Amino acid sequence: MKICHVAMILADHDVCRSPYHPYIFFINKSYLPGDTPGPLQKYREEELVDLRGDGKGERKEGERIYDYDVYNDLGDPDKGKDLARPTLGGSSKYPYPRRGRTGRPPTRTDPKCESRLFLPINLDMANIMAGYAPRDEKFGHLKTSDFLSYALKSLAQVIKPALESYFGRNEDFKSFDEVLNLYEGGFPMPTALLETMRNSVPLPMLKEMFRTDGEQFPRFPVPQVIKEDRSAWRTDEEFGREMLGGVNPLIIRRLNEFPLKSKLDPKVYGDQNSKITEQHIKSNLDGLSVEEAIKNNKLFILDHHDSLMPYVRAINRNTDHKIYATRTILLLKSDGTLKPLAIELSLPHPDKDELGCTSKVYTPAAQGVQSYIWQLAKAYVAVNDSGYHQLISHWLNTHAVIEPFIIATNRQLSVLHPIHKLLQPHYRDTMNINAQARQLLISAGGMLESTCFPGKYAMEMSSVVYKNWVFPDQALPADLLKRGVAVKDESCPHGVRLLIEDYPFAVDGLQIWSAIKTWVQEYCNFYYKSDDMVQKDPELQAWWKELVQKGHGDLKDAPWWPKMHTRQELIETCTIVIWISSALHAAVNFGQYPFAGYLPNRPTVSRRFMPEEGTPEYEELKRSPDRAFFKTVNAQIQALVGVSLIEILSRHASDEVYLGRRDSPEWASDKEVLEAFRRFGNKLAEIENAIVTRNNDKNLKNRVGPVKMPYTLLYPTSEEGLTGKGIPNSISI
Template structure:
C-alpha cells in the first residue's frame, strides 16, 4: 500500500522575543545554527522496530506573532501518511542564547490537537552532552503503561537529569544530584567562619542539598568554596526565578534595605546604639515623610523628602500596646508566626531528657506553689485531667549550646520553659516561666530561675522573662520551624522527584507546581542568610551555632509526624474522636492554626486521593511502579539518608501510604510554609514583640545591674534587645520574606490550563479549588465570631494566614502559595 505525505503544523509558544538577543539569534541562523525539532511517533517502524521519527524541521524566531509576553512561531513537519500519532518531540538547539519554551501545539490532519506543556529553558545542546531534549505531551503514564515507543525516551530523559556526580555544575545545566551542607563555611577567609559540615554524620545529621560541585577550600578540604557573588551559585536552569520575579525580588530588597541604609547615612538611626524609648521604635512606622528616630540627630540640610517609614506591623496597627499583655503573648503561640510548638503538659513538673551528670537535676524548678494561684481553685490533678495546662519547651534542644553562645557571641540566651493555663473562659494565659543556665562545672546544678505574673514579682522582671522566651522562640522559629522543616527538608524531595520520576509520571505532574523557585531561594539563602557570618547568625542570639541547633532539631525529625493530624496528636493538642470534624477534637477549641489548618489539610488530602485514584487502581499498581519505588528509596536512603533505616518510614506498598506522604509534602510546601512564613513581618517587625536577639541576661537580685533595672526598667529593656541598626536590618529581611510578589501562584492554581489531558483530573482540581474556597469562607466566619478569643486577641489581628488566596501582592498576611517560593 502506498502512503502519501502529509503535513503536521506546530505552533511553538515561547517567551516574547523582547527578552531575547535578536541580533545574536539572527547571526546564529546566518551561520547555519538552528533550533531543530523532530516528531516521535507512538508507532514503531516495522523494519527497524524503533519509533518512527520525522525529519528535522527548524524553529526560526523571525516573523513571530507576539501577544503580550508570548511569541508564536509556526513549524511545519512533513511525514508519511502512516506516521501515526506523535507522542514526543526531540529538540536540539545550537543557538548561543537560551530561550524559554512554554508549549508546542500540533495540528493534525484530522483537525485534532496534541498539546505539549513544556515550560522549560532551552540552552545550547552542549550543556546537555549534545543530546536532544525530549518533550512529552500532556498525557500521564505509569511506567508499565507507557507506550512502547516512548519507553526508551522516558528513561533517557531521566538519565540526562541525574549526572555522574563529577565536575562543577555550570549555568544552564539541568543536573540534579546530592551533597552535604559543606558550603556554608568560609575558612579560607577567616578561621572564625569555619563551621561543621552538616549531614553525613550522627553528630550533625542534615537533609541533603542539590550538588553544585564547586572546588573545595584550601584550609578545609572537606568544605566547598562558598559562592560569594550574589545569585551566582548553580541552580538547575528550570528551578531559577523568572526574569520578572528576579526583578521583583531585587526591587523588594532594595526598597526594604534602602530604608535602613538611608536612615543610617542620614543619621536618623544610630547603628550600634540602643533605642532611647519604646516611642522611638513606634516612630519607625510614622506616616510622616521624614522619620526622625534619634532625638539628638538633626535632619541634614538639603535632604530630599523621602518616605522612610516602614509598613505598620499588624501586631500594633490597631492596638499599640497589645504586645504588652499576657493574653496576646499566649495567643501568638496559637495564632502567631510559630504556632506549631505549644504542647499539652501531661506531667508536672516537666522533666528534661538530657544527661543529669552534665546538666544537673532534670526536673523543672517550677513548683506547684508557683502556679497554684492561677489555677482558678482547681487542683493540679484536675487541671491535668481537664487538659488545661500547656507548655512551650525550649529547654533540651538549646541547653547544650547556652554556655557556648553566652561566652562567645554578642547574643545571650536561656534554655526556657513556659507554662500556660487555659482559663474557664477558654483563654490561654502564661502562668510561669523558667529560664535556665547550664551548670558552670560538671556535677553542679543548673541555674534555674522561675518568674510568674502578679504582685509578688516586679512587672518588669516578668516582662523581661517573657521577652527572653519570645527571643528564644523567634530563633527556633527561623532555624527549625521555618528553614529546616520546609526549605531544607523539602530540597532533597525535589531533587529525588526530578531524578526518579519522569515528567509524564502522574505523581511528578501532581507535585510540579509545588517546586516553583524553592531550589533557587534555598541557594540564595546559603549565600546570604544561613552561611557563616550571614544575616541569620548576625540577627539571632545563637550566632555561629544557629545551623548546629537546626541539626540537633533534625535528629528528631520524622516525615510521618509532619502530617498535621499526627503532629497535633503528638503534641497533645488533639485527641481522636470519630464524631468530630476531621476525626479530631482539639484540646483548645479555639486554636486558629489547627482549626484552619485541618480544613486546608482535608482539602489537600481529598485532592491527592482523588487524583492518585485515577492512576492506581489497587496497591499492586503502586508496588509495580518502578519509578515511585526508586523515588521513595532515594528520598529515604539518600536525600534524608541520615534517617535511613528508621522504622517510621512507610514501606510504600499501599496507595493509602502514598496518599498520606504526598498530602504531607504538599501541606509542607504550601499551607504549613505559609503559616510560618507570611506572618513574620506582622509579628516580628515591631521588635519588642518578638526580638531576634538578647544582648543581656536578666540580672540577679542585689547586683548593680538589678538596681539599674529597678531604677530605669524601660532603659534596661532597650539595652537588652537589639540595637537600632540591628533592628532595622532584621526588619528589612522580614519584610522581604513575608511578602507576596506579583508572580505568585496560589494553592489550587495551575499556570497552564492544559496541564493534563485527563478530564477527570481537571474535574478533581475544580473540586479542590471549591473546597479551598469553602475553607476560606469558613475562616472568615470564624474570624467574625466574638466567642473565639484567640482569633483576634488584644492586637485585633484576625488570623488569615491559611486563607488560600491573596487579593494583592505585598504584605497581605494571607495567601497560600503552591510552593516555598520565598
C-alpha cells in the same frame, strides 16, 4: 508553556525534540511507566539519565542536572577561623537533609569545605542569582526574582555594612516612641550614609525596598500587630494567643506531668528537670489543683529548654548574646484563652554541665518593678521562640526537608509520571531560594547569624534538632496528637478532636489538610487502582528508595519511613509533601512581618541577663523600665537589618500561584483529574469563607486577640504584597 519540566501540549504528537535546545517536549497526558506508548519510552528514559548527570564537575548556569550534596558550603574559612562552620549531613554528629550539588571547588584552607561565590552588586539582572540551581528551578516570575535577589544582596552586602558603620553594633533604642518612628517617619539619613548606599544601590531600588525618599530611612509599613493598638501586644492574653495563632503556633503542647522532667541525658547535663512547683502557680489555677488541671487538660507548656540548653553555655561565652533556656506554663481558661502562670529561666551550672542547671521562676505581676521583670521574662521567652521559629519551624522543617524531595522527583520520576505532575507545582522556586539562603542568609556571618540569638551556632543547632525529625509526624493530625493538643476521635471530621477548641492554626489547618488529602486521594486512586500497582511501579519505587537512602540518608535506618507498598502510603506521603510546601510554610512565613515587624513583640536577641536585686541594672529597671528593656533586646542595627529582611521575605509575588490553582488550565488531559482539581479549588473557597466567619465570631477570642489582628495566615488566596494571608503552592520565598 514550559519545556520538559512541565509537559507541553503538542497537537497530534506525543513527543518532539527541539532543533535549538537539547530539550524533549512531551504532551500533557500522564503515563505510568508500564503504560507508556512505545515511541515515548526511549525518550522518557533518556531524559531521566540526562537529569541525573554523572556526579562530576562543577555545575554551570543553564544546566538541568539534579544531584545531592551535604551542607559543606556554609563556612568561609579562607577569610578566618571565625567563619569556619561544620559540615552538616553525612555524619551521625551533624545529620541533615541533602541540598542540590553545585560541585564548586574546595576552599584553600579546608578541602572538605566548598568555596563560596563572589556576588558583585550590579545592574546585570542576569547575574544576580546566588549560585547554581537546575535551570528548570530558576524563578519563573522575572520581575519578582530580580527584586528579591537584588534586595537580598543589597541588604547583605551594602546596606547592612553601611548601617553598622553609622550606628555601631550596640547602639540601643531609647524608647518605644523611637521604635515607632521606624513606621511613622523614619529617622534622618546622614548624607554620607545615603551616598554609600546610592553608589551601589540605585535610589529607585532603595525606594522600592525601604520607601526611603533620600532624606529619611527607613520607613517601614506599620506591622499589623500594632496597627489597631500600640500596647496590646504587651498583655498576657496576647502573649498566650500568639502561641496558638501567631507566626510560630507549632510548639505549644499539653502538660501531662508535673513537675516537668527533662529528656536530656543526666550523665551529660545533670539534673535539668523543671523547678516550677505547685506553690508558684496554684493561686492562678482558677480554683483547680495542679492534679485537677492536668486531668482536665487545662495545663500547656511552651518548652524551649531541652532543645536550647546544650548550646546556652557556648552562646553566652562565645557571642555577644545572653540567653536562657526557657519553659512557660499556661492555663487554658474557660473562655478558651491561655493565661501564662510561670516562666522558668535556666542557665547551665556555672562550673560544668554535669552539675545540672540553675533556674529561676517568675510569675505574673501587674505593677511595680515585678511587672517590669515579668515583661522581661516574656521577652526572653520570645527570643527563644523567635530563634526556634526561624531555624526549625521555618528553615529546617519546610525549606531544608523539602529540597531532597525535589531532587529525587526530578531524578527518578519522568515528567510523564502522574506523581511528578502532582508534586511539581509544589516545588516551584524552592531550590533557587534555598541556594540564595545558603549564600546570603544562613551562611557564616550571614543575615540569620547577625540577627538571631544562636549566632554562629545557628545551623549546627538545627542539625541537632533534625536528629529527631520524623516524616510521618509532619502530617498535621499526627503533629497535633504528638503534642497532646488533640486526641483521636473518629466522630470528628478530621479524626482528631482539639483540646483547645479555639486554636486558629489547628482549626484552619485541619480544614486545609483535609482538602489536600481528599484531592490527593482522588488523584492517586485514578492512576493506581490497587496496592499492587504501587509496588510494581519502577519509577515510583526508585524515587522513594533514593529519597530515603540519599535525600534524607542520615535518617535512612529510621523505622518510621513508609514502605511505599500501598496506595494509602503513597497518598499520605504526597499529602505531607504538599502540606509542608504550601500551608505549613505559609503559616510560618507570611506572618513574619505582621507579628515580628514590630521588634519588641518578637525580639530575636537578648544581650544581658535578668537584672538582679541590689545591682545597678535592677535600680535602672525600677527607674527607667523602657530603657532597661531596650538594653536587653536587639540593638538598633540588629533590629533594622532583621526587620528589613523579614519584610522582604513576607511579601507575595505579583504572579504567585496559590493552592488549588495551576499555571495553566490545561495542565492535565484526564477529565476526571481536572474535575477533582476543580472540586479541590471549590473546597478551598469554602474554607476561605469559613475563616472569615470564624474571625468575626466574638466568642472566639484567639481569632483576633487584644491586638485586633485576625488570623489569616491559612486563608488560601492573597493579593500581591505584604498581606499576612495566602497559601502559595510552594516555598517560593
